[in-house]
Amino acid sequence: MDSQRINGGKSNLLANGVVDPVRAPIPVPEGRLVAHSPGHQGTWHWYEGHARGTGELARRFAEPWGGGDLAYRLGRDHDTGKGACAWQEGLIEEATTGRKTKRPPHSDAGALLFARTAERCPALLPCAGVIAGHHTGLSAWSEVRLRLKALMADSSEVDEAIHRVAAVMPAILDGSCPPAPDWLDPRDKIAVEMLVRMTYSAVVDADRLDTAAHFRPGTHRRPHPGMPELWERYEARRQESLAERQRSKGASWLDKLREDVYQEALEAAAGQPGVYRLHLPTGAGKTFTGGGFALRHASVHGLRRVIVAVPFISITEQNAAEYRSLLDSPEQGPPVVLEHHSAVNVEAPQQHAPQSTGAPTNTHHDGKRGWSNRWAKLATENWDAPFIVTTTVRLIETIFGNTPSATRRLHRLANSVIILDEVQALPDRLLTPILSGLRELVEHYGVTLVLSSATQPELAALNPWRSGLPQRDVVSDPAPLFEQLRRVRYAWRTGPDVTLASIAAEAAEHDQALVVVNATKDANQVHRIWLGSNHDENPGVLHLSTRMTGGHRRETIQAAKQRLEENLYTLLVSTSLIEAGVNLDFPRGYHARSTPESEQQAAGRVNREGKRPAKDSVMTIFDPRDGLNPEVVYNTCAIAAASRRFGDGLADPDDLDVLRSYYQHRYNLQAGRHSKDPNGATGEVIEALRAKLHYPEVARRMRLIDNEHSVAVVAIRSQLGEEARQAAQKAVDQLRRGLPTPATYRTLQDHMASIPQRELELAINAGHVIEVAGDLQQWVGPYHPQRGIEPPVAQQ
Template sequence: MDDDIWAHSANETGRRHGLAEHLRGTADRAGKFADVFQARAVAEYLALVHDVGKASCAWQDGLRKAQQHDGPVGIDHKGAGTLLASTRGLDVLSAVVLGHHGGLPSLTSLKEALRRATGRERAVVDEAIERASALVPEIASSPAPEWPAWTGGAASDDIEMLVRMVFSTVVDADFLDTEQHFADGRSRPPHPLLAAAMAERFEQGRAALLAGNDPSPVDEIRRAVYEQARAAAEGERGIYRFPAPTGAGKTLASGGFAFHHARAHGLRRVVVAVPFLSITDQNAGVFRRVLERDGEQPVVLEHHSGVEIDAPGGRGDLRAPTLPWQKLAAENWDSPFVVTTTVRLFESLFGRRPSAMRRLHRLAGSVIVLDEVQALPDAMLIPILSALRSLTDHFGASVLLASATQPTFWKLSPFKDVPLRDVIAEPERLYTDLRRVEYQWRVDPQPTAEEIAAEIAQERQVLAIVNTTRKAQELHELVTSEREQGPNSVFHLSTRMVALHRKQVLHDIKEKLHDDEPVAVVSTQLVEAGVDLDLPVVYRAKAPADSLQQAAGRCNRSGRLAVGKVVVFQMNDDESETKVYGQAAYASDCHIGEDRADPDDLKALDSYYTDRFTLKGVETTGREIQKYREKYDFPEVARRFKMIEEHTAPVVVPWGDERDQDRCLAAIHEIRRGVPYAGALLRELRPYMAAIPRGTARKAVDDGLAEPVIGDLIHWLGDYHPERGIELADSNTYIF
């Protein structure tokens, strides 16, 4: 009888998955994954016992019935393995077993589960352990697994990170072993390349890429920046700061640092995280051109956030069709180079669900490049920096913090005693050498919107950036009516346009700039970080120092002019700066302005960030999440950790030609039907998504201008302006 104990139902060939085979296969994988951070013993044992509860007669009967009716077993099986882990001295790590389907629990829930396992469920638990141990004797006979040596006396937030990383190894191993069974024994081979072996490939690809670029007056400075990044890569593993003004070649220099650092320390992968989807697409495209070769398996995995369905019950016992490399690799980041968003990275890192967390162990022994770190949310900085420190102190990772406006993170508690390693030896000199603009101020007296629009309309090539979508709409209308070159030379960019529309507009803008045609662009802040635009004149609505400098990075970017012009303005009817930026605006005014320092003054920037973090209570706010991390309350951490304040709702608009529109409508229909592949359809809809305020979305549904699709996603039925997208005359909510 014990020989017929199964872990999963039969695959397409009729073969069932033996429990012993599954436990040992999962343990072998998990142990190898955790070996990178010296936790092989605990990961192996937790994986070995994770499904012991399936050995009970009740669960085996349930599996047979479930297979007949093609449904779930519906019987909890986690108690036995949780109890075994606890009795082996694994303490809070026992939560890995308890949460391997539904998600990491709280410490209170773990204790309650152990009480049940030793109380009213004791008979079933003992039966499962006895039957499983007959098949896999090491379940009961093996000695207690040793914790990693560094855990002796470690801080509780470091132990909490260990739980997360071990959980990741176990659930990924569980997914992969189950997947292999349903693929009739065909295992998914690991990616053949590691980042440590790709430094020369990167050098060759970079040289080929640069050979095709037009020469620029700043090329020599970019070369010097790159050489400094390569030299810094030979340093010890840890946290590095990379301050580099826009136009310094930061993207390729970051990649050069990452791959040479990986080679120096034998690291497995490079993970680049950026704050905005527009930069994700752009950076992934650059690195594909540098790293990928025709006829070879892809190297660059682009994996970012969007609307997704993550079933709270975990994977279940489903048979999925074969999926392309991009989808499979995205599940667990099995690629030597990953481009993702900071939202995806950190909300996974502080989440609790298996499907999101299974990839986290790939961060161990990796180089993590955080681009545009000034965009990390202030309220989340303390847990973010604490996690980065844990990853570098105990999990073999290195972190590169890249930004033109480098925040004073080393003055915050998690980094106060972390060695400061700078990629650029003399940042002040670099900023002086790359200064390509002069600032002008139109803030006292404050001009009217009509006056600013008239100024902008007179410029042959100009970018104007405002703080809200409402102001972008208004200013675009005014500039269009004033501009002598005609409306075809005026463009609009905001999140009220679907992503594909914005992409097309950016392409058209770049074409006009390349052909030296007249062009005026009115945009929200979405163009500020990483979007590769280069105009001789930039108008920027008043904002904090980091936003002003990022905006200036779109002006005279390639240094072909003697000096570019950046005009900071504040219209007399515009209070958006304080409403959007709050205390950051006040902190900036103390140091940056017409009679004070310019936004690219590094000393003034340091003072601005220090005051901003103090005024916004960054330490106090961050301690709230840290408190729950120290209590091992994983659900509460996941609930409180939010990279983005959810003020907007995603809106799908069937945009484009007739074929695109039909495709959108068909996908919307299928999602509403509840098809099991809805997640894939949602990914297909991302190019057709815009964003509007949540309150406006609800009102639009009530008024018949939109209808629900799934979750907070709505289908827009109202008008869509061919230049500005969704127009909301009654909305005064601020969207970035």
């Protein structure tokens, strides 16, 4: 290399891409290799330090599943391609002149190095994909294998890099193959698939953390408290809260019932790790009981963290606040509870980028994709906290994604308790791969899984869990609890005269009523009917849907709660987002025909506190001839199975025995005969793709929120104060510049809404949305103060 180019620079390219003209980098001695630009002290990130640092950190991450040596080898050798002269000279020129240079891809050399050693242990050969995709994501193994085959035949383009790195780190040529975990069966392709994922996660996170430590030294946090301490803190504060509640409101029979349930859960927490079912009716204290079980179980068995995944952001926010009050203690250390959810994928390619140039997208240059850059990725949350509250979307993305940002947190699941709250909300179309993946985590990665719901699905009826995976009950006999906590009676309204207008009119005859419908369009229509022809705002007539921002929804829920407590006139129409985790107590409810679990969940918002006789608290299931057909929203097999069992003259949605029969029938209508049967409708095709190690296609098909139907938008409401609007706009601008931080995402959560994909083009043409980053749009069109972003038909 040219020493003049190495040492003659007058400036330094900083981590944020800004050139510092004052401090020049220290010279690179002959025979040394660099991995990253100098940090703020002007010191290079030397190659050997980064390689060993990444390897050791990856080893520590992978040791819980017996993959420490494998992860070390992959982490140590992941950047071998940076040894090439062209790569070294390009980085040094950038750092010394501030001018961007095009450096060659650097993943092939390390991938080939590992593939050569893995020839004698073929089960580990696909782990070469960890290095091949450590910046760009896990590729299909068939593609990686073809590339490796070509390199095996002619390695001239990577030999230089390997030899130069070997000169400073001779160990890379020792030729030994690291051992596989002793539980790995090479014939089990699903086990191999998950091992690659977990190892990839460990290496990617180690790489990002070691790089971040170079650019931001001295930012080490105080260590988190251990699980025994957190369990004691949780229990002490729970008892304090209960005592305070009883002092202010007096003890009740419900408090005693909840305490009995809680104590039984603590006894169950001493059981062995595995799969547990937490089957409790609404009002039995499921949130606190689940948290207590998880922390106690983690304390007893030495597990590392608790992860609570819920289907709706509204529940995430509520649960996180409750857990924070019991666990966070600023005076005793860093925050314990990490709330991580976002409705946007900021790494997605821009959907409406110009297509006329025909230039190919470069996905190799240091992993850059469109707007994003490596500094943004270093700010991605990696779940390094003892108690995580997230969405089911984020959890499934973590397990089945293939991008570095999604999968870098996967290894944090090992030796953890995962609570799947409202487990009945898992989509049938993905159940086979979800259950298969969870089984891998339980059997090989030390996970205890808690299935929490008032409407427990019969998951053991599906192939991945049919044999060899026992399920224990946290509460041994929940049936009496459902009888004790029965707080509603069901009524049924069907026939040609039943319409949204007739139900809206009937509900308006009551001082307080809840109406749940199947579509945002239907919710909009009912709300308009209630307001009348003048469409004036009425504080007692409320609307709730995903077309409203998270902050707007929370304000609406709080307004409804306050009006109900003050016994004021309150009508609320909502989509299904109200069905779980929303603490409202209406005397009367209506629900458009759907599935029994959805209807039962919504019934939990009627007579929630049990202050009224059950016979006077009615949940009416209605079938409006002008409402959205439930088959459009819900699984058609679920509707078919439900129609044979629930309805007028049949069972009520809370009949446990009939619910079990319903779930078994529902799954039997869909499931293939075995996990690879392409005729199955519960994700068998995806499971076959997993066996082929086709990571990108699996990630695409495993999206819980299908962006073909829903688009995330950020909407900054005019009703907000000036300070809040400025903070939201600043966060949007940070995303546009590609420089977000975790705080950026947290700020935007209050301003996220969604619209159907089919409306996006109309909104673009009307000038109502502008792109921000990835698949995130900013809504700049009309925003109704009560209904949010309205359907186009309603605006005409």
